[in-house]
Amino acid sequence: MxxxxxxxxxxxxxxxxxxxxxxxxxxxxxxxxxxxxxxxxKIDAQGLIALPGLVDLHTHLREPGFEQSETVLTGTxxxxxxxxxxxxxxxxxQPIADTAGVVxxxxxxxxxxxxxxxxxxxxxxxxxxxxxxxxxxxxAHSRAQVRVFSxxxxxVSDPLIMRRALEYVKTFGGVIAQHAQExxxxxxxxxxxxxxxxxxxLAGWPAVAEESIIARDVLLAEHVGSRLHxxxxxxxxxxxxxxxxxxxxxxxxxxxxxxxxxxxxxxxxSFDARFKVNPPLRRSEDVHALRxxxxxxxxxxxxxDHAPHPVETxxxxxxxxxxxxxGLESALAVVQTTMVxxxxxxxxxxxRVLSEAPxxxxxxxxxxxxxxxxxxxxxxxxxxxxxxxxxxxxxxxxSHNSPYLGIxxxxxxxxxxxxxxxxxxNRTVIDAEIVAARAVExxxx
Numbered sequence: 001m002x003x004x005x006x007x008x009x010x011x012x013x014x015x016x017x018x019x020x021x022x023x024x025x026x027x028x029x030x031x032x033x034x035x036x037x038x039x040x041x042k043i044d045a046q047g048l049i050a051l052p053g054l055v056d057l058h059t060h061l062r063e064p065g066f067e068q069s070e071t072v073l074t075g076t077x078x079x080x081x082x083x084x085x086x087x088x089x090x091x092x093x094q095p096i097a098d099t100a101g102v103v104x105x106x107x108x109x110x111x112x113x114x115x116x117x118x119x120x121x122x123x124x125x126x127x128x129x130x131x132x133x134x135x136x137x138x139x140a141h142s143r144a145q146v147r148v149f150s151x152x153x154x155x156v157s158d159p160l161i162m163r164r165a166l167e168y169v170k171t172f173g174g175v176i177a178q179h180a181q182e183x184x185x186x187x188x189x190x191x192x193x194x195x196x197x198x199x200x201x202l203a204g205w206p207a208v209a210e211e212s213i214i215a216r217d218v219l220l221a222e223h224v225g226s227r228l229h230x231x232x233x234x235x236x237x238x239x240x241x242x243x244x245x246x247x248x249x250x251x252x253x254x255x256x257x258x259x260x261x262x263x264x265x266x267x268x269x270s271f272d273a274r275f276k277v278n279p280p281l282r283r284s285e286d287v288h289a290l291r292x293x294x295x296x297x298x299x300x301x302x303x304x305d306h307a308p309h310p311v312e313t314x315x316x317x318x319x320x321x322x323x324x325x326x327g328l329e330s331a332l333a334v335v336q337t338t339m340v341x342x343x344x345x346x347x348x349x350x351x352r353v354l355s356e357a358p359x360x361x362x363x364x365x366x367x368x369x370x371x372x373x374x375x376x377x378x379x380x381x382x383x384x385x386x387x388x389x390x391x392x393x394x395x396x397x398x399s400h401n402s403p404y405l406g407i408x409x410x411x412x413x414x415x416x417x418x419x420x421x422x423x424x425x426n427r428t429v430i431d432a433e434i435v436a437a438r439a440v441e442x443x444x445x
Contacts, residue, residue, distance in 0.1 A: 003024075003025055003026070003420050003421050003438060003441060003442070004039075004040070004041045004421075005022070005023065005024045005037050005039060005040040005041065006021075006022075006023040006024075006040060006041050006043060006377075006417065006420070006421075006422070007020060007021075007022055007023075007035060007036070007037050007040040007041070007042045007043065008020060008021040008022075008023070008043045008045045008050065008379070008381070009035075009042055009043065009044055009045055009046070010044070010045050010046040011045035011048055011049070011050035011381060012045075012047075012048065012049050012050065013049075013050055013371055014049070014050075014051055014052075014346075014347045014348045014350070014351040014370070014371075015347075015348055016347075018033065019031050019032060019033060019050075019371075020032060020033060020034065020035035021035075021045075021050060021371060021379065022035050022037055022040070023377040023379075023417065023420050024037070024420070025377075025420055026376055026377055026419045026420040026442055027374065027375065027376060027377055027420065028371065028372065028373055028374065028375050028376075028377050028379075029373060030373050031371060031372055031373055043381070043415060045381055047383065047385065048381045048382060048383055048384075048414055049347055049381070049382040049383075049384050050371060050379060050380070050381055050382075051083070051347065051350065051351050051354075051355060051371075051379070051380050051382060052351055052355040052356065052367070052368060052369055052370065052371060052375075052378060052379065052380075053083070053084065053085025053086065053355060053367060053378030053379055053380055053416065053417070053418060054082070054083045054084040054085065054086075054331070054332065054354045054355050054380055055084065055085070055086045055087075055088075055354070055355050055358040055359045055362070055364060055367050055368055056079065056084050056086070056087045056088065056303055056304050056306065056328065056331070056358065057088045057148070057177075057229075057255060057301060057303045057358040057361060057362050058088065058090065058152070058177075058231060058232070058255060058257075058303035058304060058305045058306075059075065059079070059087040059088060059089055059090065059304060059305075059306045059328065060075075060089070060090045060092065060305070060306055060307045060308065060324070061075040061076075061087070061089040061090075061093075061106070061118070062075070062093065062308060063075075063093065063106070063109060064093050064094060064095065064102070064105065064106075065093045065094025065095065066093065066094060068310050068398075069308040069309055069310055069398060069399050070308040070397060070398045070399060071109075071398065072089070072106065072109035072110055072113055072118060073109070073113040073115070073432065074396065074397060074398040075087070075089075075306070075308070075328070075397065075398075076110060076113050076114075076115035076116040076118065077113075077115050077396040077397075077429045077432070078306070078326070078328040078329050078395065078396040078397040079115060079116045079328045080115045080116060080396070080416045080418070080423035080424040080429055080430075081328070081329045081394075081395075081396040081413065081416075081424050081427075081428075081429055082328040082329040082330065082331055082332060082413060083332050083380035083382065083413040083416050083424075084116055084328060084331075084380075084416075085116050085117065085367065085378040085379075085380070085416060085417075085418040085419075085423075086116050086117040086118070086119065086359070086364055086366075086367050086378070087116050087117075087118055087119070087306075087328075088118075088119045088120075088121050088148055088358075088362055089106050089110070089118055089119070089120050089121060090121050090150060090152045090153070091120070091121050091122055091123040091128070091149075091150060091151070091152070092123075092128060092151075092152065092153045092154075093106070096123050096126075096127050096128055096134075097120055097121065097122055097123055097139075098122065098123035098125070098126050098127065098128075098134035098135060098139075099134070099135050099138065099139070100135060100138040100139050100141075100142035100144070102120075103120035103122055103139050103142060103144040103146055104120075104142055104143050104144050106118060106120040106144070107119075107120055107143065107144040111439065111443060112436065112439065113432075113435070113436065113439070114418075114423070114435040114436050114438060114439025114440075114442075115418065115423045115429075115435055116418055116423070117364070117366065117367065117418070117419075119144070119146075119148070119362060119364060120139075120144050120146055121146065121148045121149065121150050121152075121177065122134060122135075122136065122139040122140075122146040122148070122149045122150075123149065123150070123151055124136075124149045124150060124151045124156050124161075124165050124176060125151055125156065125161060125165075128151045128153065128154050130151065130154065130155075130156055130157060130158055130161060131158070131161070132161075133161065133164060133165060133168065134149075136149060136165070136168050136169060136174070137168070137171075137172070140169075140172045140174060141172075146174070147169075147172075147173065147174045147175065147362065147363040148174065148175055148177055148229070148361075148362050148363075149165065149169060149174060149175070149176055149177065150176070150177035150178070150179065150231065151179060152177065152179045152231055153179060153278075154179060154181075154183075155178065155179050155180060155181040155182065155183060155213060156176070156178060156179075157182065157183050157213070159216060159220065162176070162178075162216075162217060162220055163220050163223075163224060166220060166221055166224040166226035166227075166228065167224050167226065169226065169227070170224065170225065170226040170227070173227075173363070174227070175227040175228065175229050175253075175361065175362075176226070176227070176228055176229065177229040177230075177231050178213065178214075178217055178228065178229070178230055178231060179231050179232075180210045180211075180213040180214045180217070180230055180231070180238070180279075181209055181210060181213065181278070181279065182208075182209040182210075182212050182213050185206055185208065185209035185212075186205050186206075186209045188203045189203050189204060189205035189206075189209075189280075190202040190203045190204075190205070190276070190280075190318065190319060191203075191204065191205060191265055191268045191276070191280045191281070192204065192205055192207075192265040192268075192280040192281060192282050192283065193205050193206040193207070194265060194283060196265045196266055196268060196269065197265070197268075200268060200269065200271075202268065202318065202319075205279065205280045207234075207235040207236075207237050207238075207282070207286075208237070210233075210234060210235055210237075210238050210279055211235060211237040211238050211241055214230055214233075214238050214241045214242065215241050217230075218241065218242070218245035218250050218252050221250055221251060221252055222245075222248070222249075222250045225251075226251065227251050227252075227253075228250075228251065228252045228253075229252070229253045229254070229255070229361060230242065230252065230253070230254040230255070231255060231303070231305070232255060232256065232257050232260065232279055232303070232305050233254045233255065233256050233260070233290065233293075233299060234256075234257075234260050234279040234280070234281075234282050234286060234290070235279075235282055235286050235289075236285055236286050236289035236290075238254075239289050239290065239292075239293040239298060239299070242254045242293070242298055242299070243293070243298045246298065253300040253301070253357075253361050254298070254299045254300055254301075255299065255300065255301045255302065255303040255358075256290050256293070256294055256299045256301075256302055256303075257302070257303060257304060257305045257327065258302060258304065258327055258330065258331045258334035258335060258338075259277060259281065259305075259325055259327065259334070259403055260279075260281070260282065260286075260287065260290055261287065261290055261291055261294070261302075261334060261335070261338045261339070262287070262334055262337070262338050263275065263281050263287075263403060264281055264282065264283060264284050264286075264287055265280065265281045265282055265283060267281055267403070268280075268281070268318070271317075271318045273314045273315070273316065273317075273318055273321030273322075274314060274325065274401050274402065274403050274405070275325075275403050276318060276321050276322070276323055276324075277305075277307075277323055277324055277325050277403075278323035278324070291338060291339065291342075291344055292344075294339065294344075294345070294353060295339065295344040295345055295349070299353075300353070300357045300361065301353050301354070301357045301358045301361065302331065302335055302353050302354050303358065304327035304328050304331045305324075305325070305327065306325075306326055306327045306328045306397070307323070307324025307325055307326065307327075307401075308324070308326050308397050308398060308399030308401065309322045309324055309399055309401050310399060311399075311400070314401045324401065325401055325402060325403045326395065326397045326399055326400070326401055326402050327402070328397065329394055329395050329396060329397065329402075330390060330394070330402060330404045330409065331354070332350075332354065332380075332382065332411060332413060333390070333409040333410060333411040333412065333413075334404070334409060335350060335353070335354065336350070336382075336384065336409075336410050336411035337409050337410045337411070340384075340410075340411075341410050347384075351370070355367065355368045356368040356369075356370075366378070376419065376420075377417055377418075377419065377420040378417065378418060378419070379416070379417040380413060380415070380416050380417070381413070381414045381415040381416075382411055382412065382413055382414065383411065383412045383413075383414050384410070384411055386410070386411060386412035387408065387409075387410055388408070388409060388412065389406060389407070389408050389409075390402070390404040390405060390406070390407050390408075390409050391405060391406070392405065396429050412427060413427070414426065414427060419438075419439070419442045420442070421435070421438040421442075423435055
């Protein structure tokens, strides 16, 4: 079995121009009108937007250790269905991805599945316990070549540990991705602190718990001269801190999740634990501030924080439920709904925040390039006119804890091309055996 030549016909590129895209092997060979290739598999892309393959800097694939929630295979199938050709896998697995051995295992599982490039994220501290640095250098120089480190799910709350981590990763061009949550201010917190939490009688999660850590860490990054990335920004105050830090010249980047661009803390009134997430859904004022910050570049990227959970940890009372939502399959549609349809962003902006910038931040040189001859063939085709009520049938994840079930969204991923072969087509994931066989061919060169 060899990778077929693909000819994408009549697609609209992110800049609004129309073009055919010829893919042979793992590369885009030619971009232009009226292209032809004998024996090529043709894809009719009239009316479709062609974007560089999406890159998610914040995914929980759960394997090893929590395969009842997700595996690398099912998580990357969800990625393919959502238009992602690369995902960065967070370290809170079991065992924790705090050694070269574990990150190499995750890398291998991704290579074997073949649906997306999987780049492991290494833990900042051993066991995510926040007291001793993990094997940062060993992970960086392993076959996985880890460049992003995070204790996501937990905050690196000790300022000395955080300073040492920033100093260490600077030596090999790495970045610390901080989960900004002051633990002492969020003990037993269940949702955003505000009028809704007071009315519902749920322990509040104050905005300052996020903002104070971000303020501390941008100053530490400035002092050390290192790179800092802030995960899942959720408050207007956090936007203000990031905007100030960037004006000051501090080397900080930030992400926002799709759910923080669309949903507010009022969703908690249903006590449906699908809406329980860390950081929590915030006020409408925060949602608007996040959208404006994404549009003006203060927030660099959209990242899903895809966090699958089994049914029993979500279909239970709010206080006992797990934090987290799945989001790979729905991310692009939410961004189109909240940012493109509102006129705040165009498709070139979408390519920037969902592909180009996350690839750059994560050091993924094979992805995030504008569609042109010579790039690795990482592409997604989107129907921007499709409107649907998002449902379970739109999910490929092993878990179904999506906050968008029953919500109307604009846009639909039609096909995803990774390393020159289709991983999703006609809104369906390609058979795992076919994809794995293609992936083996690519690995063998």
